[in-house]
Amino acid sequence: MTAPVHAMPSGGLRKRILRNLSVLGGGSGGAALLSLGAVAINSRALSLVDFGIFVLLQTTAMLVAGLFTFATQQPVIKLGMAALERGQTERFERLVGMGLLADFASAFAAAAVSLGLLVLMPQWLPLPPRYELGAIVVASCLLLQGYRTSEGVFRALNRFDQMSLIQVTSAALQLVVAAILWSQDAPFIYYAILAAASISLPSLIQLIGALLLLRGRGLRPKFGGVQAARADRREFVAYCWSTWATGSLDTLRQNGDAPLVGLLISVEAAGIYNVARQLAGILRKGTQVYASVLFPELAAFASRRDLEGPRRLLRRILVLSAVLTLGAVASSAVLGGLALDVLFGSQFRPGHLVLVLLFASAGIQLVSATYSMYVQAFDGPVAIFHSYVIATVAYLAVILPGLEFGGLAGAGLAQIVFFAVLALGCRLRLRRERFIEEKNR
Known part of the structure; x- marks a missing residue:
């Protein structure tokens, strides 16, 4: 048997979590601020109508992409860490290979469907001719996005520092180009090309980085998924379809709101809503970082049956x-209007509430996110699906x-109700599974 490739270094849980949080959090926080700067520049460079179209092209493409994306990083983390x-x-190499095949298939389907929708769109919602080429560019970029397996590789091999570097580099490039x-x-x-790059560039760089990381460890993806153990194939497929279902529901919430605002209110309102979402996205980005760090630890606990x-x-x-939420709400209530004025302009002030x-x-x-990660780690990916369905309804x-x-x-209000x-x-x-009840005994 090959010597173990340790997924995580030795050391206390608290020290490891804090270290990874600081590394990935610093990178993600920096990337979020750089992205916010790019949005601020775009909101001032474009008219409110053009900015609204820019937002709608970007969010609609991400909506279509999300409906075809599998969360392949989850089985790579849980099953791959156990294998390492x-x-x-x-076994780890075959799991990565299965993930990359699923990623490519989903990216291809997303690009094909998105381009097909552009052909049918004039029948439902006519797009002014000056935006048509930009829409084609944004739709085509979906072939280069997704590839969530690469995230699983970085997290399973505990290289959060490289993930942070990729995030900051991608965001910095977007800011420079926007300026x-x-x-x-x-x-x-050219702004449509920038929108396409913001969707595909981080994923593409991360995919290349993950392949180089594997090569440096003497590993490479193996695409003979049929040769994988039946239990691995079954659990991998279970993760893919269940996380696809929950991910699709989450995509409808996350990227479907701005197009709805554009359809039911106005294109300008979609732009105003987007900048408010970008500001609040700083806290959401923190949640993503936290989930990236905590889930591998929970998966390791689950593999050892340690509760x-x-x-x-x-x-x-x-x-x-609870403390962070109260602080964030209070700060946004007091300073949110000023932040909208200073960063984006007075025309975005209606987005304060x-x-x-x-x-x-x-x-x-x-x-x-905390509860859902615990459910996925200790009860399985299928268990969370019903909660997502009810929340989406x-x-x-x-x-x-x-x-x-x-x-x-x-x-x-709809976002609050969902979560x-x-x-x-x-x-x-x-x-129901007595995880919480036994804790309190």
């Missing part, structure tokens, strides 16, 4: 989440009448 700890490098386009008073087509450590950790996380609501939803998302029940009668605030229902559903699942 046992020295089963060939150049603004200074040159570039036509809209006591995660139970102690859960209570501390929930207390910290929805900004506060989006910060509240981002805080609740931190709680729901609640979201749709709120956002459609909310936009009609409450304007942008309706979209913010609150999801958190409650996952908590009830953990209680």
